[in-house]
Amino acid sequence: MQTLTDVPAPSTAERVCTALVRADSTVLAVDGCDPVTTAVHHLHTDGDIVVTVPVDCPAVALAWQAGPAGLPAVLELTDHSPIALRNPVRSLIWLSGSLHPVGNPRELAAEVAEDLPHPELLDVGHGTELLRLELTSVVAADTTGAESVEVEDVLTALPDPFAALETAWLQHLEQDHADIVLRIARRIPPAARTGRIRPLGLDRYGLRLRIESGTGDHDVRIPFHEPVDDATGLSRALRRLVGCPFVNGLRARP
Structure with missing residues (x-):
């Protein structure tokens, strides 16, 4: 681990x-x-x-x-x-x-x-x-x-390649895909994810989550399998965190 x-x-x-x-x-x-x-x-x-x-x-x-x-x-x-x-x-x-x-x-x-x-x-x-x-x-x-x-x-140094896109991605996760955020948060030990879980940050190395609880806030980084550099790689990395088996966008056979 x-x-x-x-x-x-x-x-x-x-x-x-x-x-x-x-x-x-x-x-x-x-x-x-x-x-x-x-x-x-x-x-x-x-x-x-x-x-x-x-x-x-x-x-x-x-x-x-x-x-x-x-x-x-x-x-x-x-x-x-x-x-x-x-x-x-x-x-x-x-x-x-x-x-x-x-x-x-x-x-x-x-x-x-x-x-x-x-x-x-x-x-x-x-x-x-x-x-x-x-x-x-x-x-x-x-x-x-x-x-x-x-x-x-x-x-x-160079800025993160998703610096200009991060706002739109995070707002999309928050407003339309709260279920995805919760599925990704399952990677956090149960004792550490007691509270409201929100998307906090996104970069080429992974996703950051903010956990807002009655005892205070704390942040957790969920790393991608490997760093990504473009929107296609980012989408694939997020699907992999969720546990989607079709990380390359493949369709299941009929």
Whole structure:
């Protein structure tokens, strides 16, 4: 039987990259002004995090005044579950570093838009400003605790291939296939599955379930037989977890 330490799962660096793709709440904090929400938070090819803020945000002026050394800053990412859970926060990511202004914001906005066509980028130079965060440290926290991860590991990692599809898959499981979730949950020891069982997360390594009980919530990872990389493999892996004998979509003989 697999132990908690050998269940296949994304690395912390992969989780950070995935959170950058799908986190729905990000806040930029610097000394000297109130925290500001950033609509765009993109890991650029040069290793900096590019963010958008209102042009009149005090952080913009402070970044220019800081000079080449940059302005110490922290970008906090919150990853919420797409399911209405009792505790919807799945993870928190803190990206720390030095904040710098951008000398060619429209050009950089066009580069970012090639990977992330966000409408906020259209307003750069008109009401929105770009800033870049040069990373010095990264910390990720979830229900298992907090962990520091090397910046270089984050820069070389890739987001999960299902980051953009996860919301739709989880909502589909929750709304239309609660029976499938319960069948998959049979893989959890009976003593550990007392409570309401909900889909929490989905990645190339497996499915995460949240168990909401009267004594508190806890999360369980159900690994796939092997990592998957596309929708066909994901569908097959889920059927295998359920116990469907036709994992390749074959039909029973008449």
